[in-house]
Amino acid sequence: MSLLRVENLRTYFDTRSGVMKAVDGVDLDVREGKTLGVVGESGSGKSVTALSIMRLIERPGRILPGSHIYFEGKDLAAVSERELEAVRGNRISMVFQEPMTSLNPVHTVGNQIIEGIRLHRRTSARQARERAIELLELVGIPSPERRVDAFPHQMSGGMRQRVMIAMALACEPKLLIADEPTTALDVTIQAQILELLRQLRDRLAMAVILITHDLGVVAEMCDDVAVMYAGEVVERGSVDAIFRSPQHPYTEALLRSIPLLGMTQDEPLNVIPGVVPSALHWPGGCRFAARCSYAFQHCHRQPPALVATRSGFAACWLRGNATERSQRGAATDA
Amino acid sequence: MLRYAAGRIVLTVPVLFGVSLMSFAIIHLIPGDIVSVLAGPTVALDSEAAQNIRRALHLDQPLPVQYGIWLMGALRGDFGNSLVMGLPVAPQIVSHLPVTLVLTAMSLLFAIAVGLPAGVAAAKTRGRWPDLFIRAVALLGLSTPPFFVGVAAVLLLSLYWPSFKILSAVDLRHDPLGGIRTLLLPAFVLSLASATTIMRYTRAAMLEVLTEPFMATARAKGAGRLRVLIRHGLRNALLPVVTAVGVTAAHLVAGAVVVEQVFGLPGIGQLMLNAIYHRDYTQVQATVLVVTTLVVLINIMVDLSYYALDPRIQQHG
CATH class of the missing domain: 1.10.3720.10 (MetI-like)
Structure with a gap:
């Protein structure tokens, strides 16, 4: 049963040097109570996808008509701003990358959580405050009765990220979008925050979209995974299947590039040569072709579509062609 | 809050002192003699009348003493008498x-x-x-x-x-x-x-x-x-x-x-x-x-x- 289904999401930015196609036809599927990991390099469109789901794209960005974001029976791409405001922070919440700057410096953390509660629930100021203290306790902040009146600058990065999570959980959302929630934190704190997210997810039975560039985190935390490259999903499916047998060369290369514990300095790290192409001029065929070690002529000419594979879906001519060829082969044989 | 406010207010004391010094000094930097204005151009500057005016306005004292006299008066709200009208200055200011x-x-x-x-x-x-x-x-x-x-x-x-x-x-x-x-x-x-x-x-x-x-x-x-x-x-x-x-x-x-x-x-x-x-x-x-x-x-x-x-x-x- 899917909670959120994104179809053909396209988010473009009109810049002086042209139209930047940051997200260009993304399909995603988040199952109720499950965690979807979205992985990809910087500039692959992960964060823009997340912001687009909540329609938080500001000028000069725009979500193109024909994009669909189905959530609880509504197409969020088509509803009014007012309806969206009722969904944001209530049914879908978001935790951002930068805890240092994502909290408002002039309001106490308590008031920022209370605002989130009172925007969606009819409660008295005192009830909301008690709920805020409860939430701070839930995310593991010591002496929450005291911390509720603290300002963000009086807290460490890890504490602030906990506050952000408390704020996101204020109205017990069905879906939590966490956009690289640990990137800006120390390694030990990273593990704590991820563990916290995992506990809360299980306790509150919410679905999570976890955006990360860390495949290790995906393996630990997620049920499903979508691999993004150059504004597109190139492969998606269950974590188990895709980690066992990646169907897209990009996924395969990503998995190979993870440094392993026990590697010596003599062993070269596996890197993917080249860089992500510019969102202003995506290449014509498969966007990964220029960096792909399996690329053949056809890859540069025509973009592959997502097709069903053994592990889920992948957009690669090796897979698409394989099925086509075998079908054709079967036909000539007959 | 009180400490912050007190700190700010204490800091203004030297500023206000400087302000008073400037307002006092500006007048003495302007060319021309007050006495000649008051007594009129026909009265000699060393005449009895001119000396009386000087004494009345403490102009015969050294500058620091003049400043001290003026400042003490100002602190009590007494800015002296208008040289033209002869009336106290303070009520004029209060009304304007x-x-x-x-x-x-x-x-x-x-x-x-x-x-x-x-x-x-x-x-x-x-x-x-x-x-x-x-x-x-x-x-x-x-x-x-x-x-x-x-x-x-x-x-x-x-x-x-x-x-x-x-x-x-x-x-x-x-x-x-x-x-x-x-x-x-x-x-x-x-x-x-x-x-x-x-x-x-x-x-x-x-x-x-x-x-x-x-x-x-x-x-x-x-x-x-x-x-x-x-x-x-x-x-x-x-x-x-x-x-x-x-x-x-x-x-x-x-x-x-x-x-x-x-x-x-x-x-x-x-x-x-x-x-x-x-x-x-x-x-x-x-x-x-x-x-x-x-x-x-x-x-x-x-x-x-x-x-x-x-x-x-x-x-x-």
């Missing part, structure tokens, strides 16, 4: 001060009421027509001097709207509402440049705040656009704007001198100008001291409002 205070306060209010929303709107619509329009009007407001706008307003209104009383007497004590009505136009004219300054500071500060991640956080919470703009955006942008308000308040006091002259208002600016024309030194000293003290006080208030606005100051005091 309210007009200037109300005029500046009204102008400041206008400037904030216009400049703040205009700045927010301009930042929010950056590069599109509302922004361009606001900035064009602001440029016009900034580059047109108040004496010109004032004179033009007086002329145009008396030509085309004669029933609009421009130059009526202001008596704030007995007819406060009428007085405020008369001050509306002068206050508006005076506020133009300040409104522009406040608009520009607000716009710049808002442009910076609008890109802050916490603005996205607020939107993600489900807060409406206006709420995000005001409660999260403007609230953060206010600090530099308050600084601008402090600076413009000082300009307003200075601009009041001109505007009072144009509209014939019995304010402290007029008092000061008249005193300067007549070489009424005691009067000039006293008005300069009062006006500068006013500006210092405004700046204390700005400092104190930082404390209220920015929690980060509260911690580091």
Whole structure:
């Protein structure tokens, strides 16, 4: 049963040097109570996808008509701003990358959580405050009765990220979008925050979209995974299947590039040569072709579509062609 | 809070001391002898009459002693007698001060009421027509001097709207509402440049705040656009704007001198100008001291409002 289904999401930015196609036809599927990991390099469109789901794209960005974001029976791409405001922070919440700057410096953390509660629930100021203290306790902040009146600058990065999570959980959302929630934190704190997210997810039975560039985190935390490259999903499916047998060369290369514990300095790290192409001029065929070690002529000419594979879906001519060829082969044989 | 406020107020003591020293010294730097003005050009400077005047005004004492005598008097509210009228200066100031205070306060209010929303709107619509329009009007407001706008307003209104009383007497004590009505136009004219300054500071500060991640956080919470703009955006942008308000308040006091002259208002600016024309030194000293003290006080208030606005100051005091 899917909670959120994104179809053909396209988010473009009109810049002086042209139209930047940051997200260009993304399909995603988040199952109720499950965690979807979205992985990809910087500039692959992960964060823009997340912001687009909540329609938080500001000028000069725009979500193109024909994009669909189905959530609880509504197409969020088509509803009014007012309806969206009722969904944001209530049914879908978001935790951002930068805890240092994502909290408002002039309001106490308590008031920022209370605002989130009172925007969606009819409660008295005192009830909301008690709920805020409860939430701070839930995310593991010591002496929450005291911390509720603290300002963000009086807290460490890890504490602030906990506050952000408390704020996101204020109205017990069905879906939590966490956009690289640990990137800006120390390694030990990273593990704590991820563990916290995992506990809360299980306790509150919410679905999570976890955006990360860390495949290790995906393996630990997620049920499903979508691999993004150059504004597109190139492969998606269950974590188990895709980690066992990646169907897209990009996924395969990503998995190979993870440094392993026990590697010596003599062993070269596996890197993917080249860089992500510019969102202003995506290449014509498969966007990964220029960096792909399996690329053949056809890859540069025509973009592959997502097709069903053994592990889920992948957009690669090796897979698409394989099925086509075998079908054709079967036909000539007959 | 008290410690912060006390610290700020203690800091103003040396400033005010310096101000008093300047107001005293300026007069003695101006060429010309007070005695010759008072006694008239026909009286010899070493005559008996001239000596008497000198003694009466303590001008025969060394400068530091003169300053001491003057300062002690000023601290008690006694600024001496007007050299021209022969009457005490202090009551004159007391009767002229309210007009200037109300005029500046009204102008400041206008400037904030216009400049703040205009700045927010301009930042929010950056590069599109509302922004361009606001900035064009602001440029016009900034580059047109108040004496010109004032004179033009007086002329145009008396030509085309004669029933609009421009130059009526202001008596704030007995007819406060009428007085405020008369001050509306002068206050508006005076506020133009300040409104522009406040608009520009607000716009710049808002442009910076609008890109802050916490603005996205607020939107993600489900807060409406206006709420995000005001409660999260403007609230953060206010600090530099308050600084601008402090600076413009000082300009307003200075601009009041001109505007009072144009509209014939019995304010402290007029008092000061008249005193300067007549070489009424005691009067000039006293008005300069009062006006500068006013500006210092405004700046204390700005400092104190930082404390209220920015929690980060509260911690580091």
